[in-house]
Amino acid sequence: MNDEFDAIVIGSGMSGGWAAKELCEKGLKVLVLERGRELSVEKDYSDMLSPWELPNLDRINEEELKTHYPVAAESVGYALHETTKQFWVKEDEQPYETPEGAPFEWLRGYHSGGKSLMWSRQSYRFGPQDFESNKKDGHGVDWPIRYDDLAPWYDHVERFAGISGNRDGIPSLPDGQFQPAFELTQPEKAFAERVNKAFPSRHVIAARVAHLTQPTQEQMDLGRGPCQVRNHCHRGCSFGAYFSSVSATLPAARRTENLTLISYAIVQAIDYDPVSKRATGVRVMDANTRETKTYTARIIFLNASTVASTLIMLNSKSEAFPTGLANSSGQLGHNLMDHFGGAGAGGELPEFDAYYHAGRRPGGIYVANYANITEHDKPFLRGYGFQGGSSRPGWTGNRPGIGEDFKQANRTPKPWTIGINAFGDMLPNFRNNISLHPTKTDKWGMPVAVIDCRLGENELKMMQAASKDALAMMKAAGCTNIWSSEDRGVTMESLTSPGNKIHEMGTARMGRDPKTSVLNGWCQSHDVPNLFITDGSCMPSSAVQNPSLTYMALTARAANHAAELVKAGVL
């Protein structure tokens, strides 16, 4: 193997795939280091199995579940099955710690493509206000960029990834380069109209999801095809219809012939030369053989996912950086955020029972954030969006009757239901942090993560308001048999734990001042200019939108900037 590389990308997931693609397409020789195995569509995807071909109703043996997946079983039970367990980390083999009473649900996928295989594909741009919120309310540090800096890169990644959505014209949730949206159901259309009539500043829209509905020639050339509306996405997609590194960015990088990907390569640390003030190499241990090796390149992109990237940085200690690489600010590992929930409501809309759907749509509806954007009467900072959708529950054993009557009753689906659940904006807070355990290491000798992340009063007030809003919207829509988080009330204990939304971010934040931030506006280390971090670690604030699309845009922007610096001889 040729060991001469221009760039090393650590991680092949959502952002690492983008870094690899952009750098390869700019002509750089790129090495991608992936700590897990390389997935095979033929062996690892189970999307072509019918329900009766799934072993044991697709349930994982209960003892196995308890031993290997205790956190994931609670957090992502909707996606963790006998035929999908190969995508989820066995937690007993990859330990981490949290303080008593402050759980953090760290959900991981260690294989080529990382969590881009398992994501829920919701894809929303941040709005102009999201780049200004830190400056406005004084929490965290000001974003060093604004919406207009990122807008062309959102265009760039949307065109390549393929995002289905409508042009909704909501200034705080900007439109993008969309393929046709999945049509709303009758109850969803009614819900959208009625909510907007009762609350004119609230907009219910079709979910924007990374599914091809009208693929471009470029997408088809990569072997991708249109979404087949199966909603088996968590089993992988043999059609390559939803965006993942495996379906899209890694194949694009490969066709340049500039890509080398090494599997089972666990990065332990990044070496630093105080004379040149550059990161000089990446120390790797082979997961199977435990052999170690150092790879070198002119630039390094760190995309191992927020917690893992932070661990690598914290573990990269030197005389110049005794608390972790590029940590002159002391901010590395701090300001950890995730979206959080715990507020929602649903109800029935039987007036539409003369209608039914065909196909299994892989998305639903979205309620754009209005709190502190168009509604300013809130006793908290920032806001929340809602994800949801309608469905018609089908057969059930939980109904009276036996025999022919029972069978007959199940031939007609139950009434339409519609529901929404909130995703809140968590304030950046220095106290929420990731650190290295002082003594415990994993089986490869890496210190295990200690994650201490807690929600605060602002988050609680926010979710209490979201809960009331969700109920009010169900009432405004004329729903019957309404259920909501108001039934039991929203308390600190009823909020979802950090990590649960799998949007962890913020521990190597961008900022304008090297004294208070790790990265500059190009996701480039203030201290170590040939080091870029473009996974969730770089985020100064979380906003309310699912962040993957923003990671993609930030990565593409940073990679193109880095390639220019390499070509200009600056790096």
Place this chain on the structure above:
Amino acid sequence: MTTRRQVLQGLIFSLGGAAALSAFQNAEAGEKKAGFYSADELALVTFLADSVIPRTDTPGAIDAGVPAYMDHLHLTWASAKTQAEHRGQLAGIKAKLDGFGGRNVNALKQLDTAAFAGNDHWDYRSVKSLIATVYYLSEPGATEELHYELVPGRWIASAPIGEIGRTWAQ
């Protein structure tokens, strides 16, 4: 004329054979290893499955191999705790049926009515739900009683229900 009891006994003896298991590949047809259920438990589960979801103009739960599937499920999926709970549920159902007059359809109707009228008898409701789940996700349940598309290929958000037909199995 063959009595119901004889039919059930025939089915019980055939369990492990291909006929009762044809729907479920993972029930490992042909294997002769010991099952989870005792003979009496298997007879009860078979009675419940056949009574709740009998053969009509479409296959019933027995045709779909539901008892064998449930046996395999508890043998290979369930923890010792779940296994014990399930045995407890069956014992509870047996006792209740005895209270309503024995293992017959009339007694089951009374138990079913009581369970749903009074939000009660969760041992029965739990087993009934499992029978329905296994049946409606079996090939006959999903494709003959209801309908299922592995690759729909299109999204129709709302169409008159008559054009769609029956409940989607999934």
